[in-house]
Amino acid sequence: MSIEEAILVHVRVLPPEKQQEVLDFAEFLRLKTVNPKPLNLTPQSSLGERLRQIRGRIVASGTPLLNREELEKEVASRRGGIENKEE
Template identity: 45%
Template sequence: MNIEQTVMEYLRKLPPDKQQEVLDFTQFLNQKMSLPKPDPNLTPEQKSANWLAWIDSHQSSNPPLTDESLEKFVEKSAEQNQQLTPEERTQNWLAFVETLPKQSANLPDEALHRDTMYD
């Protein structure tokens, strides 16, 4: 029996929700393998320029918070959270997580590689 047959045998024994987890994990692995490797010939200045271009491309849709607006946001969030039960807070968190992109961390591909992690 080869690996594929063994995996399929175990997969068939799992309940549907666990089968979905296996599917999600295999999709994650495929995505991870398909990420392009960063160019090792880029200078630190070019890497910085790439990051700055990425930041600029996201600032129009995500305007920066001022200290005052951030403070108000934190205060309001804390007030709202105090009124919720732990179960309600958990449901809110899970609902927020569901809104996040399924296939991307919204970071440039270069940021997701170990080769550039420690530059």
């Protein structure tokens, strides 16, 4: 069994939120590499394609994208206020 196959076996049994953590970590490792290969991700739905187009326009405009913390604050503010999280 290859490393990739072994990783898939373990990831498939994790709950979705843990799978997301694995994905985030894999992306972090990819970005740390000296010469990262660009990912060729093809959207699997029309919504995915539309979101990719919107993101492209935002990036092309020079507007910085939100990081995870900024995004969480934006979502919280649109849902009626920012909650204080205890970590």
